[in-house]
Amino acid sequence: MRFVGPRALIDLAALGHNLEVARRHAPRSRLWAVIKADAYGHGMEQAAAALAAADGFAVARVEEALRLRAAGVEHPILVLNGALSAEETAAAWEARLNLAVHQAAQADWLAALPRSAAVADHPLRVWLKVDTGMHRLGLEPAEVPRLQARLADCPVVAPDPGLMTHLANADEPTDPLSALQCQRLRALARPGQALNIGNSAGILACPATRADGVRPGIMLYGGSPFGDRGAAALDLRPVMTLKTQVSATHVYRAGERIGYGGTFVCPEDTPVGVAATGYGDGYPRHAPTGTPVLVKGQRVTLIGRVSMDSITLDLRPCPEARPGDEVILWGPALPVEEIAQAAGTISYDLLCGVSPRVRRETVHRPEPS
Ligand SMILES: *Cc1c(COP(=O)(O)O)cnc(C)c1O
Numbered sequence: 001m002r003f004v005g006p007r008a009l010i011d012l013a014a015l016g017h018n019l020e021v022a023r024r025h026a027p028r029s030r031l032w033a034v035i036k037a038d039a040y041g042h043g044m045e046q047a048a049a050a051l052a053a054a055d056g057f058a059v060a061r062v063e064e065a066l067r068l069r070a071a072g073v074e075h076p077i078l079v080l081n082g083a084l085s086a087e088e089t090a091a092a093w094e095a096r097l098n099l100a101v102h103q104a105a106q107a108d109w110l111a112a113l114p115r116s117a118a119v120a121d122h123p124l125r126v127w128l129k130v131d132t133g134m135h136r137l138g139l140e141p142a143e144v145p146r147l148q149a150r151l152a153d154c155p156v157v158a159p160d161p162g163l164m165t166h167l168a169n170a171d172e173p174t175d176p177l178s179a180l181q182c183q184r185l186r187a188l189a190r191p192g193q194a195l196n197i198g199n200s201a202g203i204l205a206c207p208a209t210r211a212d213g214v215r216p217g218i219m220l221y222g223g224s225p226f227g228d229r230g231a232a233a234l235d236l237r238p239v240m241t242l243k244t245q246v247s248a249t250h251v252y253r254a255g256e257r258i259g260y261g262g263t264f265v266c267p268e269d270t271p272v273g274v275a276a277t278g279y280g281d282g283y284p285r286h287a288p289t290g291t292p293v294l295v296k297g298q299r300v301t302l303i304g305r306v307s308m309d310s311i312t313l314d315l316r317p318c319p320e321a322r323p324g325d326e327v328i329l330w331g332p333a334l335p336v337e338e339i340a341q342a343a344g345t346i347s348y349d350l351l352c353g354v355s356p357r358v359r360r361e362t363v364h365r366p367e368p369s
Contacts, residue, residue: 004324006244006277008354009331009363010042012050014237018220019051021235025203026210030055032078032196034217036064041282041351042221042239043360045071051220058215062088062097069095078127078196080215081137082106089113093124093156100164102129102137107147113156123158126151127196130188132181134168144188162194167209170201171225182208201225204234223336223347230335240351241331242283242358246295246323248274249315258312259304264289271315272303275327280308282354283329284343287311291342294328295321 022031033054039047048057048068056076059065062084065077078098083089089109092099101107110124128147131138139147144163151157165185169175185195195211200219202209205226218224222238224231231238251271258264258272266272273295279285283306291302293311298318302311315321330336336347343350 004245004276006242006281006283006329006358008041008358008360009241009243010046010360011237011239011241011363012046013364014222014239015042015047015050015220016053017237018222018239019053019216022200022203022214022216022219026198026214029198029203029210029214030212032056032058032076032213032215033220034058034080034199034215035068036060036080036217037352040217040221040223040348041354044068045073046360046362047220048073048075055213056098062092065097066091066095076125078215080129082129083109085109086112093122096122096124098125098127100127100129100137101147101151101161102131102139104143104147104150107150107154110151110154110157113154115155124156125158126161127164128161130163130165130185132165132184133177134166134181136166138165141184141188160190160193162196162213163189164196164213167197167199167202167206170199170206170209171227173201173205173226178202178206179208182206182211199225218348221351222332223351230337232335238330238332238336240336240354241363242277242329242354243331244275244277244327244329246273246313246321246325246327247276247310248323249321250274260307261305264304264312264314271319271321273300273313273315273321273327274310275313275329276310277327277329278307278309278311280355281358282350283311284339284345284350284353286345287339287343291339292334294334296325297328297333299334 031054033051036059038044058078060081082100086109129138169177196213197211198209198214222236252266254268256266277283285306289303303314304312340347
């Protein structure tokens with residue numbers, strides 16, 4: 001039986017294309033494709049398969065990395081937030097993960113791993129995560145030499161750990177902080193030490209961040225990290241189309257109020273459509289009246305409050321719409337950035353927030369010519 005309702009169509013060819021765009025911008029960097037948070041809501045395992053040309057994958061947590069290993073992924077996998085217990089550290093070594101180390105306790109857990117013959121076989125690769133200005137996770141630059149010496153004494157740790165840092169404001173290309181953050185990291189590096197810096201915004205707009213390693217995330221999914229430049233201008237192809245159907249249509253008289261709280265008042269006799277999606281699917285509850293939606297390819301607007309399973313639409317531009325007609329909530333024809341902006345958030349939040357109730361379906365779209 002074929003159910004109807006919201007679907008997230010995932011264009012795997014677009015993932016591959018966007019990886020090539022990252023490669024073009026940073027041709028000398030190893031690309032660590034960031035597929036944390038279920039590949040920003042796109043499905044981690046299938047994203048890994050579609051991004052097999054990446055040099056490695058990056059996830060936030062050990063648990064996510066182990067899920068990739070269980071799926072048979074053999075690429076290097078970097079855990080951006082590092083292990084958060086001795087047990088996770090041991091599991092990370094067994095699974096041959098790369099670990100970020102951003103606090104001394106993580107070095108203690110590495111030092112406590114049993115010295116066994118197997119260790120020499122596959123030493124664990126560490127990236128010292130340095131706080132160069134983000135002030136979230138990271139070692140103070142002054143702590144780096146001491147921790148580096150400490151790790152050099154750990155039999156489990158591969159020699160010459162890399163240095164990584166995360167950019168706080170790379171989405172504002174004119175902010176001098178990004179270049180300063182790169183400078184601070186480079187000042188700590190020993191000759192030949194691998195540096196890992198750029199996120200999507202850095203890769204696209206700040207050459208200094210294109211180090212030995214870079215970590216593209218949102219750009220792989222066809223999202224623009226910039227407030228003032230859309231994905232198309234960056235040659236990025238949106239990977240996800242969130243779509244559903246019209247489930248009912250009505251005509252309401254002038255003065256009638258629509259939905260919870262009756263926040264929208266029909267200004268005249270108004271054809272109103274109900275579409276089968278809501279915040280229970282991850283459509284943002286804060287999307288206000290006026291947020292664009294496509295019905296049969298035509299732009300209409302959301303009216304009234306978003307509820308758990310439904311949204312209501314002003315069908316005046318498209319009065320012929322009927323139950324079963326296609327509704328696009330975001331996708332190549334309606335940038336997710338536009339919906340995010342209307343809802344007071346960012347595309348990352350919307351993509352990650354598509355709930356498990358929404359079935360992911362892969363599509364194979366021909367390359368646009
Ligand atoms: C999530 C994340 C990235 C990817 O950032 P985008 O803006 O999505 O490219 C890179 N590095 C770290 C440390 C991250 O946490």
